[in-house]
Amino acid sequence: MDKIEIGRINQTVKKWLQADYDLINKMMQSKLDISTKTGPRDLVTNVDKASERFLIDKIRTFDPDSKILGEEGQGDRLTSMKGSVWIIDPLDGTMNFVKQRDHYAIMLALYQDGQGILGYIYDVPKNVLYSGGPAIGVFANEQKLQNPENVNLRSGLFGASGPLVIENKFGMQSIIRNSAGMRIYGSAGIEFIHVLLGKTVGYISYLKPWDVAAGNILASTLGLVCTKVDGTPLDMLSSNLVLVTTEKAQQDIRKIVKENV
Amino acid sequence: MDKIEIGRINQTVKKWLQADYDLINKMMQSKLDISTKTGPRDLVTNVDKASERFLIDKIRTFDPDSKILGEEGQGDRLTSMKGSVWIIDPLDGTMNFVKQRDHYAIMLALYQDGQGILGYIYDVPKNVLYSGGPAIGVFANEQKLQNPENVNLRSGLFGASGPLVIENKFGMQSIIRNSAGMRIYGSAGIEFIHVLLGKTVGYISYLKPWDVAAGNILASTLGLVCTKVDGTPLDMLSSNLVLVTTEKAQQDIRKIVKENV
Numbered sequence: 001m002d003k004i005e006i007g008r009i010n011q012t013v014k015k016w017l018q019a020d021y022d023l024i025n026k027m028m029q030s031k032l033d034i035s036t037k038t039g040p041r042d043l044v045t046n047v048d049k050a051s052e053r054f055l056i057d058k059i060r061t062f063d064p065d066s067k068i069l070g071e072e073g074q075g076d077r078l079t080s081m082k083g084s085v086w087i088i089d090p091l092d093g094t095m096n097f098v099k100q101r102d103h104y105a106i107m108l109a110l111y112q113d114g115q116g117i118l119g120y121i122y123d124v125p126k127n128v129l130y131s132g133g134p135a136i137g138v139f140a141n142e143q144k145l146q147n148p149e150n151v152n153l154r155s156g157l158f159g160a161s162g163p164l165v166i167e168n169k170f171g172m173q174s175i176i177r178n179s180a181g182m183r184i185y186g187s188a189g190i191e192f193i194h195v196l197l198g199k200t201v202g203y204i205s206y207l208k209p210w211d212v213a214a215g216n217i218l219a220s221t222l223g224l225v226c227t228k229v230d231g232t233p234l235d236m237l238s239s240n241l242v243l244v245t246t247e248k249a250q251q252d253i254r255k256i257v258k259e260n261v
Numbered sequence: 262m263d264k265i266e267i268g269r270i271n272q273t274v275k276k277w278l279q280a281d282y283d284l285i286n287k288m289m290q291s292k293l294d295i296s297t298k299t300g301p302r303d304l305v306t307n308v309d310k311a312s313e314r315f316l317i318d319k320i321r322t323f324d325p326d327s328k329i330l331g332e333e334g335q336g337d338r339l340t341s342m343k344g345s346v347w348i349i350d351p352l353d354g355t356m357n358f359v360k361q362r363d364h365y366a367i368m369l370a371l372y373q374d375g376q377g378i379l380g381y382i383y384d385v386p387k388n389v390l391y392s393g394g395p396a397i398g399v400f401a402n403e404q405k406l407q408n409p410e411n412v413n414l415r416s417g418l419f420g421a422s423g424p425l426v427i428e429n430k431f432g433m434q435s436i437i438r439n440s441a442g443m444r445i446y447g448s449a450g451i452e453f454i455h456v457l458l459g460k461t462v463g464y465i466s467y468l469k470p471w472d473v474a475a476g477n478i479l480a481s482t483l484g485l486v487c488t489k490v491d492g493t494p495l496d497m498l499s500s501n502l503v504l505v506t507t508e509k510a511q512q513d514i515r516k517i518v519k520e521n522v
Binding site: 040041095096099100101102156157160162165166173176177180181182183184185186194197199200 | 363421434437438442447
């Protein structure tokens with residue numbers, strides 16, 4: 001896919017996301033229909049489902065030969081990353097959305113034969129769309145982002161996942177003690193945005209493909225490292241214990257993880 | 262102090278805080294001068310000091326007989342809450358300010374003979390001032406806030422302090438497991454705002470008087486409970502393990518704390 005083609009797709013996708021933003025904001029004016037999935041902390045609402053339906057419809061029309069993986073299961077069953085694959089998190093941070101109406105995002109990513117082409121994280125409450133990919137760079141709305149500074153763990157705040165901290169897996173508590181402090185925002189999309197902007201030095205969590213697909217593309221484009229916690233590449237067909245971080249902090253963290261496995 | 266007098270003071274203080282907001286934003290355009298206080302996670306900058314100096318100067322002119330307690334020590338040594346006492350946190354969340362330029366606040370409170378009269382938490386990055394007290398209610402900028410819903414612990418996200426979670430003191434991890442999830446924003450002011458708005462059901466942390474003075478007034482005015490973790494009243498002359506929460510969640514949390522002391 002050449003740069004002109006990617007630019008054309010990008011302009012189209014940004015229009016979808018703007019319309020999806022409007023849809024979500026409109027639906028928030030009515031009472032939410034909330035149900036649980038795997039457990040009491042795994043929520044889905046009518047808005048998650050409508051946002052996914054909306055994006056799938058757009059993609060099917062625009063790119064009918066592609067495969068689609070969506071969190072709410074209205075897409076395809078994905079068995080390979082061959083060809084054009086769209087990965088949708090129609091509303092990331094659903095618990096925040098339900099309890100706070102704050103700190104949530106829409107995420108969308110396009111992969112071609114397993115390579116990340118375009119990623120999107122839309123911070124809906126702040127109305128800022130983070131978009132881009134290796135061919136075009138990363139933007140916050142229309143403003144091009146610079147790579148965040150390559151600082152070490154000790155110099156930065158670290159985005160953690162609550163359960164990992166409590167269970168103290170993989171040396172989590174030691175990682176935090178060796179950072180400038182722990183932050184928990186409760187949405188992978190919002191956590192990724194903090195890392196992209198250098199507001200945190202990294203983020204670790206168990207993530208499903210739709211939680212990491214977009215952030216992975218944006219982070220890699222900005223010189224950050226996004227891998228499994230052992231440094232091996234992500235597998236977009238399964239869950240991963242994801243670590244996204246600066247290069248320097250990755251070295252610090254992997255040392256701690258090795259001592260605690 | 263009658264309502265008219267309180268209203269007059271309120272109008273004056275809001276003007277100070279607007280000017281302090283402008284001062285902070287102006288100073289952020291230059292390089293920060295950062296130093297540590299008690300340890301590497303206890304930072305102070307030239308902006309903290311300038312903000313405190315600015316507010317102290319305003320208070321001294323306006324209310325020369327009052328006492329002032331300020332985080333950066335440019336006020337008085339406070340030995341009693343008798344008379345008119347102003348408590349200043351000139352920049353709460355200094356680590357966030359330094360590392361993120363986000364998630365920090367100015368806090369200011371006025372007590373009269375130990376009674377909270379007026380409290381202010383200024384979310385500087387979002388440019389929203391939370392202000393008020395028992396005589397006038399609580400406002401987000403010019404919009405009057407309603408009391409948050411009196412929900413139980415299980416129904417809400419819970420604002421924790423990182424060190425308390427890691428050390429698992431007072432049943433912290435059990436409190437979190439019994440909530441809808443843990444969040445950590447890294448600034449007492451920002452955490453208090455989340456509780457005021459019902460975005461979290463509560464917040465627990467070791468806090469100095471300037472971390473809690475304003476939030477205590479705003480929270481109490483909105484029907485929330487702000488006490489030491491054992492339910493006894495705060496002491497504004499020393500550090501407290503503070504719990505601010507809905508009435509129902511306080512009962513849930515105190516039960517867990519009792520089982521874990």
